[in-house]
Amino acid sequence: MLNDLCRLVFPHAFAEEVVLWPALRRRLADGEQLTLEVEKEHQAINELFTSLEKLGVDSPEHHRLFDEIVHLLREDVRDEEDVLLPRLQQACTREDLIRLGTYWQAVRSTAPTRPHPVVARRPPGNALSALPLTVLDRSRDLLDAAARTRRTLVCSGPPDERAPRGRRRSRRAPTSPDSRGAQGHADLRRLADLRKLTAAARRTAPARPCRVSAHLRKQFCPHPFRVRAESGDQQVRPSATYRPT
Template identity: 60%
Template structure:
């Protein structure tokens, strides 16, 4: 579980550095971008890899993961509002509330969920689960998508195409006309990819 705890420490560092970065400027923008990207890639990997294992192995896994998934959804909704309108007068208050929820989520995971996984798995199993978590995190979405399911397979069906869209958004200036056109084009491509994956899965079930 060292990988997850490293992410938690980095999130804590980013949240602590953000208020001291000033009202505007490149440092504040970079801290926010890094925070958002890590929040969503981390949470997506947990929901795809870790929490299904916990639900299978722990008698109260459904209750525990359900609570954390509700926290993830609330964070997703808040950060979607923040990203939607940078001039929203409530933006700072929304960011503070998002930080509070992220810190609460980290405490729940550190104090309850990760210890349960550690107790249920031996070292070899933990390494395998950790490697799977890291692989998923590296290919996960990096921006809020409130409508995406919190559980597999729904999150993977939507999340894999969205990941490509998000990571291109991270590389291009979407505020420019050319950036917006590129983002829209990739969004259409991502949606097409999601439909193709869904059709193929449906066909295999028949």
């Protein structure tokens, strides 16, 4: 959650500091004072996020800093939407607003995504540091996303496929009553198929006694029975009598 909030907040603020606030200072007489206040808020948010990353999630200090960040973010949004952006809209033409919006979106798409309190809040310092910080931050975002995806796949697997870290999983397939029952059902199906073939041979072949092989009798026939074959004392082989359906 904290990483998602960083990716939402810091590219947005960086694009404002590079594109919108310089334009506001050029067009308004009190633009310097207006942008100074919002830049202080951005600096405070960067410092709080940096301190928050060093604390444990369950610590009381973590909750206190997070509540303070939420309060500052609300104040920052209120100042921008109620004061700065309406003043900028009044001072710019429609073409200027479209150009600034396009530039702002381009910078936001390539801006750093993590807090950097030691970086300047105004050009050219922030613009010069953007390229290496962007590569670093977005590489960390990719690694974090890959780690979360792997953790989700491991946690969503069946319980018997998850093993404690550092312990080797057994390669022997577990035996359960369900597996033995499935094998028993398969044997019964094969026996039923064999009996069907035997009955069909009895109806079509001339009466002639023939022994069933010891292998078939042991595997499928607990009680010996007699079948009729097409030829003399030829022994009935498994390949000639049993064909599973």
